[in-house]
Amino acid sequence: QVQLQESGPGLVKPSQTLSLICTVSGGSITSGGYYWSWIRQYPGKGLEWIGCIYYSGSTYYNPSLKSRITISVDTSKNHFSLNLGSVTAADTAVYYCARLDLYSGSYFDYWGQGKLVTVSS
């Protein structure tokens, strides 16, 4: 059973960089057919897809966030990371990592438990 776990600071100051890691267990991040994704959920409930990465390093980003985000992968540690720069209060959300099964149906089938990140001074 694949499991994902987000980790990182829960509080980030405005204008700084939000950095999170998603550690994958129960399976290899190099398994073909899966992209590894970041999704956030605002306090008001709405979901927003941030972007995803293949184990080879190929990435897709949400165009509205593209200028501020970097997603990277470390296959030796079986984890992938999110960096979101120049954060404001509007970036306060629960951040989820999820596995995107691109070949079976293009759906997010496994999710982490979520990490609440608050942007505040």
Add this chain to the structure above:
Amino acid sequence: QSVLTQPPSASGTPGQRVTISCSGSSSNIEINYVYWYQQFPGTAPKLLIYRNDQRPSGVPDRFSGSKSGTSASLAISGLRSEDEADYFCAAWGDDLNAVFGGGTKLTVL
């Protein structure tokens, strides 16, 4: 402001059939598959429907999805108290860009 539009709330009594709508556009729902996710408070969303009308194993056949043009619907028949949750629709837009609805809170009266 979510890209896909859902009603903020829906309700029904046990045993009833309820539907939740999801409205999109020619750049997402009309040309790509629709997905539905179920979320309980304090937990991550869970896949409920994929590729418009397909159920993952373990999802009861009380849940069904459909799509027509730029809109989609989730139907829940034989409503049960444990169906009370938030429901989100999702679709792929241009160039592998996922878009979501704002979510519908389903209340079982």
